[in-house]
Amino acid sequence: MANIVYRHYQRTDDFQLSDLFNRAFQMNGGGFVRTPKGLNWRYIQSPGFEPEMIQIAEDRDSHKIVGAVYVNLIETVRFNKDIYIVGDINDVSCLPEYTKRGIATNLMHRAIDYMKRKNCDLSILSADFKGFARRAIYQRLGYKDFDRCIVVFGFVKPIVLIKNLPIFTALFPVFLLYYYLPRFFIKIRFKKKSFLKQFNYKIFHDSNHQFYRKTANNFLSKYYNGFPLYSKEKMQWARVQTPAKRHSPTYILIYQDKKPIGGACITQKNMYAFKYGIKIRIGIIHEIFIEKKAFNTNKEFNLGYLYLIDKIIEAARQRNIGAVIYIGIIGDYDLTRNFRKFCFLSFKSIAIMFKKLKKKVGPLKDKRPLFVPTYVSLGFP
Secondary structure (H helix, E strand, O other), X not given: OOOEEXXXXXXXXXXXXXXXXXXXXXXXXXXXXXOHHHHHHHHHOOOOOOHHHEEEEEEOOOOEEEEEEEEEEEEEEEEOOEEEEEEEEEEEEEOHHHOOOOHHHHHHHHHHHHHXXXXXXXXXXXXXXXXXXXXXXXOOOOOEEEEEEEEEEEEOOHHHHHHHOHHHHHHHHHXXXXXXXXXXXXXXXXXXXXXXXXXXXXXXXXXXXXXXXXXXXHHHHHHOEXXXXXXXXXXXXXXXXXXXXXXXXXXXXXXEOOEEEEEEEEEXXXXXXXXXXXXXXXXXXXXXXXXXXXXXXXXXXXXXXXXXXXXXXXXXXXXXXXXXXXXXXXXXXXXXXXXXXXXXXXXXXXXXXXXXXXXXXXXXXXXXXXXOOXXXXXXXX
16 A cells, blocks of 8 residues: 655656656547646746645655646636636646545645635636546536537648658548638638728737737637636746747737737647657647627628638648647637638537635626636646
């Protein structure tokens, strides 16, 4: 029987924590990878970090970290008409040989106690809808399903995918028909719509951070429920002081008569399946927003969405990214429908779960779709 002790983060833990993440999440066959440098940026350098935000389980006999839970970020968020203090739970992980011993549950209890001490009203996390942890850990701790996510995935530069995975070379004609032609015909539609002549766009690679921050805050807080604003400090951490070039952002902004009416942000990550020797470069769409009032009809609004998505594809191609992924809420129908017009694939994904830490919390849902930050859905900003 292992002798497990519980403690919080120490400066010498980065290497073991990154190894824990990789072993815990790669056992399912593939996914993203953490390095000590990336983990330090993701958590230790984040705004308001405290060592108690990382709860650790250690095997005292082997001095090995066998489990961890991260609380990050703690921030004020508006839900419906009220503002709450929200603590995010991330990367609940345990070494495969130490699972089903109650370690993750004990770590979650410690994380919840910490959030209560920090006066949090709510805790939020994402979980595999059909996974063991959602049913056996989170629901038993009082977390309830709040909404369901949808993954939108599309190839934007198939030649890059083929270079990474030569096995797909024979499928290039399929990619050509399925991914290039829809964009070609949509561009023809753009040329036939006179109102689009007043539209233009700009793509910024790792620049104009503060202008984008203000624009995104304005639109996302208007059209999404639960959007955590980008403060200057948060923007500096998530978008400016990144540990590698692939984490640096590309901003897309579309304009109507020189006035910004929509935008998006993309970065990129490498996805690995070490078992099969696979490495794929994936573009991450962090947020998408558009001003509905800039359009007179619903048809014009959907064309505006198509115009924005087309420029996101262009930005990804400029970064030499082969495929992009976006995780949003199932109820964001307009956005999902317009992605599908580019022949993007979509499928139901994770559950977003909330736990009320105070009795005073009122109704959280409103008519707007929930905003899900990538540091909740994917585990990185």
